[in-house]
Amino acid sequence: MVKASADALLALLNDILDFSKIEAGRLDLELATFHLRECVEETVAALGPVAHDRNLELLLHVAPDVPDALVGDPLRLRQILTNLVSNALKFTHEGEVVVHVRLESASADHVRLHCQVTDTGIGIPEEKRKTIFDEFAQADSSTARKYGGSGLGLTICAQIVGMMNGRLWVESPMSTD
Numbered sequence: 001m002v003k004a005s006a007d008a009l010l011a012l013l014n015d016i017l018d019f020s021k022i023e024a025g026r027l028d029l030e031l032a033t034f035h036l037r038e039c040v041e042e043t044v045a046a047l048g049p050v051a052h053d054r055n056l057e058l059l060l061h062v063a064p065d066v067p068d069a070l071v072g073d074p075l076r077l078r079q080i081l082t083n084l085v086s087n088a089l090k091f092t093h094e095g096e097v098v099v100h101v102r103l104e105s106a107s108a109d110h111v112r113l114h115c116q117v118t119d120t121g122i123g124i125p126e127e128k129r130k131t132i133f134d135e136f137a138q139a140d141s142s143t144a145r146k147y148g149g150s151g152l153g154l155t156i157c158a159q160i161v162g163m164m165n166g167r168l169w170v171e172s173p174m175s176t177d
Helices: 002-023 036-046 048-053 074-090 143-147 153-163
Strands: 032-035 057-062 069-072 096-106 111-119
Touching: 002 153, 032 036, 036 048, 036 057, 036 074, 036 096, 048 057, 048 074, 074 096, 074 111, 074 153
Parallel strands: 057 096
Antiparallel strands: 032 069, 096 111
16 A cells, blocks of 8 residues: 555656646657657556456557657657556456557658557546646546546646647547446
8 A cells, every 4th residue: 555655646746747847848858769669569568467457458559551660759658658548447447448559641751640549438528528638637526536646647648749749639438327
């Protein structure tokens, strides 16, 4: 219990620091050559034990036409994927979480990828979808107590994706349970 509490506190502190850096315009993106498949596979594999503990299937599909050697910020890509997949695992009680990576467009010096995380989780009410990327927002007021989280993760992800000239959005059908 102490380790879990320490990990939660560390995650909160990291979120606050990242959020503060973004707000101050001090978060810089690295430009490094990296292997996309290795980066994504390692990120998803690190979350495998969480999926296993919850009896969930965690799958990854990278389309064959996605280039592997890219220039970008692999640390921030991992941060985004970790947050999105962790949220999907947190709010999925049965079934699966799937990460899809496909090529959206490519030119001689630019690649646009479409990374999608799908799950069989509880869904997000339509009226809350507009606010989940706002700082400190939760889908409902009991979410923080029941599931944990600061309400900063998706805000940070959306801002980092924006810094990468991308966009982050949510699509969520509500279950009828």
